[in-house]
Amino acid sequence: MLNYHQHIKPAFLAIALLFTFSVGRGQSAPSANPQHRFEEANLLFNQSKYTEAARAYQALLDEGHTQKALYFNAGNAWYKAGKPGLAVYNYEKALELSPNDAAVKHNLDLVNQKVNGFVEELPLVFFQQWWLQLQHLHKANGWAIGAVVLFWLLIAGIIMNVYTPGWRNHFVKWGTYVLGALCALYLLMAVDTYLSANNHQTGIVMNANIKAKTAPDENSRDAFEVGEGMKVHITDATADFCKIELADGKSGWISCSYIKRL
Secondary structure, X not given: OXXXXXXXXXXXXXXXXXXXXXXXXXXOOOOOOHHHHHXXXXXXXXXXXXXXXXXXXXXXHHOOXXXXXXXXXXXXXXXXXXXXXXXXXXXXXXXXXXXXXXXXXXXXXXXXXXXXXXXXXXXXXXXXXXXXXXXXXXXXXXXXXXXXXXXXXXXXXXXHXXXXXXXXXXXXXXHHHHHHHHHHHHHHXXXXXXXXXXXXXXXXXXXXXXXEEOOOOOOOOEEEEEOOOOEEEEEEEOOXXXXXXXXXXXXXXXXXXXXXXX
């Protein structure tokens, strides 16, 4: 059974939405309170007006309010509105923010079962899961700020190591080693998190019954069929066509306009 949207604490969401709006829009004021609009979208969903609810959630997302609850609710609404491509897209975006959310994973699995030709991706091994969890401790800016702070602490530690006499020097030396290792880790995570956030080489197919071609040409031979909602990896592109690869290794060309990049 599909896990439907949950009402998270209104005060928290209101603060989060308003903060996101102030960051994304600077001085301009919203036309309506984001929390109120979120509740209106929930009401539309509960009234089985799924398309209207989905559009209301999507309007908030398009304005820059990128909370997990919004992506999750939008995914639920698009699914009930019969739009599996947009449902999968929003669930995937929710998982980017909260990779271990059981409700999002459950709903995504349900939608994927109805995607024509769905190919399940190989599960991540344990160290890949750990690395993914580590990535989500901070955003790229947070890792970068931590790296800068640790760098200056490292410099201070090196200076203290030079001028600290006797037995205390042993502790300062080991403290400097720890700071150096943490600084390197934070710098590595800052780069990796930034690259992950700006990697748009995966996407969701938004159209049904698409024929992937063997070449970037509509007149070329059909390779296989791609269903709406299928997650694809983009390995190459021309002005109009994208070369996609599925989880089972199949590759072909489809129009880039059919893909909504994550």
